[in-house]
Amino acid sequence: MLKTPSLRALLLLAFLVLLFAALPFFVGPYGIKFATRLIILSIFVVSLDFALGLAGLISFGHAAFFGVGAYAVYFVSSDEGAANVFVALGAGVGVGAVCALVIGAFACLTRGFYFIMVTLAAGQMMFSLFHDTDIAKGADGAYINIKPDLTILGHTLIDFDDRRVFFYVCLALLVFTVVALYMLARTPFGRVVQGLKSNETRLSALGFDAYRFKLAAFVVSGAFAGLAGALFACIDGFVTPDLFSWHQSGLAIMMVVLGGAGTLFGPILGALFYVSLEETLKTASLVGDFVSSHWLLGTGAVLVIAVLLSPDGLAGFLRNAARPAKKALLQPSGDAPAEPRRASILATKDLAKTFGGLRAVDGVTISFEPDLVHAIIGPNGAGKTTFTNLLSGALKPSAGEVTVDGVNVAGAPAYKIARRGVGRSFQRTNIFATFTVEENCRLAAQARHPSVVRLTERLSASEQAKVAHALTVVGLADKADTIAGAMSNGEQRQLEIAMLIASGGSILILDEPLAGMGPEETRRVIDLLRDLKKNHTIVLIEHDMDAVFAVADTLTVLALGRLIAHGTPDEVRRNEEVITAYLGGHAPEIETEGAKS
C-alpha cells in the first residue's frame, strides 16, 4: 500500500518546489518555458502512476487523454476573445475523464498484455482521428490564437499569456495533483484500487466488483492526464496530433518506472532525471560532439544502469532504510463482535463442469446446512477444487444450480456470490502480499460496503472490532503491522482465514487451509473451525485426514467428479466404496469429542 513518504523524500520534494518557485527570478523566458514543460510533464506522469503504479493498469495509450485535454482547450477557445481559465482546464479534465471512461469501459474487461494492447490501439485510433481528418486542421495541427485567462469585472487576474503567471499556475496544479491523488489513494476507494494491483482475484472473492474499481481508477487517471494536456496546449498555443503518439505514452511509462511506480512522487523525479539527462547529453559543449550526436545511446545506457542500481526506481533511494516497528493499532480482542448472524444454506443441484471431454464435476446434488463443518474429500483430481470454484463463482458451471438460501447464483460473478455471504480461501494462499496484515483485514471488513464512491474511512466500530477479533482468533494480532508477503506460508494461510472472518461471510469455503501449517498452527485452526461453526456454514476441503475426522460433522466424498458418499464421518468411514476409492482400504479411527480437545 502507498506509504507516507520518508522524511528524506518530503524534504527533497519541498526543496524542489521551492527551487522551482524561485526559478523565474533567475532564469530567462527559455528557462521558464522549459521548467513549465517539465512541470506539466510531471502532472502527466503522476496521473499515469495512479493507474499504473497503484492500480496496476499498464496504460500504453495514456497520451490519448493528454491529447484530448489539449484539443479541448483548442475547441473552447475562439479568435474573438480568451476562453475562461476554468472553462479551458475544466474542459481538458472533463474530456480526459470521458475519453478514459469510453476506452476504459473496453480495456478494463481485459488484463495484463491484453489491457496494454487495447489501450495502445485506442491511443493510435485517437491519433488517426485527429491526424487523418479535418476535425482540428488534421496533420498540420492548430493554433490557439488567444490563450485562456481569468477576467473578472474587467480585471485580468490570471493570464496564461504571461509566462510567469502560467508557470506558477502549473506549479500549483502539480502540487494539487500529487496531494489530491495521494489523499485519494488513502481512502477506502484507494485501498481497493491498490488491491487491484496486488490481487484482483482476492478482491472479487471478497465481494468487490473489480471492473468498476478499475474503471474508476482509470477515469481519475485520465482526468488528470487531460488536465496536463490542457496546460500543455497553453504553452505555445498549439496542438498537434503528435500529442497522441504512442511514443509519448511509452516515454511516460519509462519515467514512472524510472522514478518509482506506485509512489506518486517518484515519477516526478523520473521526469526530472530523464529530461535533464536528455538535455545534458544533447549539449555538445558539455559532453562533446561524439556523445551529443549519439545521445539516445547514452540515455539508454544511463537508464539501464539507473534501473539496475535501484529496481524500485529513484524513489527507492529515498525510502527509510528500516521502518521502525509501529505499535500495533489494534487492541487484541478475543470476543466476537456482538452481531446477530444467521448462517446460510449452500446447496447444489445436478451441478456439472466439463473441460473439453473431461467431466470434472459430474451432476453433484448436495446441501450444506448451517452451523456445521462439511468436509469434502476425495483423491487427487476428484474435482474438489473445481467444485469449490463453482460454488464461489470462480468458474461458471456447465449445468446445474448453486443456491444460497434457495436463491440460484450459478454462473454469477464471484463478487456477487461473495456479497451473498460466501467467503472462500484458495488452495494457493491468496492474500494482498504487499499490504500489512491489518490492511488485509481492513480491506476484507470494508467488503461489506463495497461502494466505489466510498471516500472516507467510516470503518464502523463493529468493522474495527471484526478486524481485531479476526486477527486475535487466528493468532496474528501481534503481527498487525507486518507485510503479509513476508510471513511464513502457514501464517499467510491463517491471515486468509482471518480475512474471511473479518469480511463477515456466513458461508466459509476453505480449500486446504492446513497446507503448509505446523502442528501448533493446525491445532489452532481446528479449534478455530469448531468455534466458527457456531454461526457459519463451513465447507472444508482438506487432505489431512486426522484433521478432517477431528472437525467434520459431515463428509462428502468425490471421485472422478461424482459424489460417491455423503453422511456423518462414522457412516462414511464404514462405506466400502469410499474405503476402496480413497481411504486405502483402512477405515481411520474417529477421534471422540473428548479426544479432540
Ligand SMILES: Nc1ncnc2c1ncn2[C@@H]1O[C@H](COP(=O)(O)OP(=O)(O)OP(=O)(O)O)[C@@H](O)[C@H]1O
Ligand atoms: N481449468 C482446467 N482445465 C482443464 N482441466 C481442468 C481444469 N481445472 C481442473 N481440471 C481437471 O479437472 C479434474 C479435477 O481437478 P480438481 O483440481 O478440481 O481436483 P481436486 O480434487 O481439487 O485435486 P487436488 O486434490 O489434487 O487439488 C482434474 O482432472 C484436472 O486436471
